[in-house]
Amino acid sequence: MALSIRDVQPHELDSVLALNNAAGSTILPLDSAALHALYEQASYFRLAEVDGHVAGFLPALREDADYGSPNFLWFRERYPAFVYIDRIVIAKPYRGLGLGRVFYADVTSYAETRVPLLACEVFLEPRDDISVLFHGTYGFQEVGQQTMLGVGRRVSLLAKTLCSFPFVRDTYLHEPGGRLPDLPWLAERSRTSALTPTRGARAAGGA
Template sequence: MLLRPARRADLPRIVELNDAASPAVPVTAPSDMEALLELSSLALVVVGPDDVVHGFVVAVDPGSDYASENYRFFEDRGTPHVYVDRIVVDGAARGSGVGRRLYDAVFDRARSTGRDEVTCEVNLEPPNPDSLAFHERLGFARVAEQSTKGGSVRVALLAARV
């Protein structure tokens, strides 16, 4: 599997993977996903030998004009961080190291840009216990919880030291 920057041609597959992972991540229109990729400081995909995308990550550096409630929480904390907005791995590739490889790249980005933490959120309601366990194995700890999307989603806000 190859890790590389996301390309415009990857957008349909990224949206497909993203939407298949709902409700762990919100269903996102292609135009909104394209805007998120453009706003991001890091957008990577993992592809197989057939060049099919098996996973992706989208991360945002501090100081962005990103309106996400969860990103804003971490911005308000004032700790230099790289925020992971999305990480999605194709169900068939789970357990193969794709998620860890994507996170290794995010931690490398944080290290190279002098950030202290990698931050993200994981749904508590609707529940996403597999993602919580995965993040705990990577060293993430819960720093807070908050309700988002008008109270329809409750998340654990997580941070891991770089």
């Protein structure tokens, strides 16, 4: 099995939309406009390919995104700096291969050099025990619950403290204008990276 994790490209959004809307009741459906808005705001939007086929995707947003999700806004009201995982979708033929953990390791490596917290939610109505267990074993803890406006389903709001961030902040981001070393694995992983070269420095100010 040949696996690659890479940034989503604009011409692939139709495939991403189809994958999202075929995922089932644990993933909220999107229309094309909503997906493009998410793509515009995401600081991290990556896709998994298995043997050349689209197998899954994960978008995540920083705390300053212009994004109306009630769960994202819940975190923004309570935490000054975080990366919020909006959703993770794995195509049915590729479930059970560990792609969820691959994605979470990748988004964690992105987040832990920028913010102190990784955030997400899981549905409690209907209860998604697979997702609850997955997040619990990955170090997430419940920090709240709410019923989503307009959806009427209760969610558990989860957060994971990123223990590496204080070292990164104090070593590289503490001083005004501080930034991460210019290394490929530390680069922004989004189509907006060229437009936001100082985002790492802003992360230090918000922590």
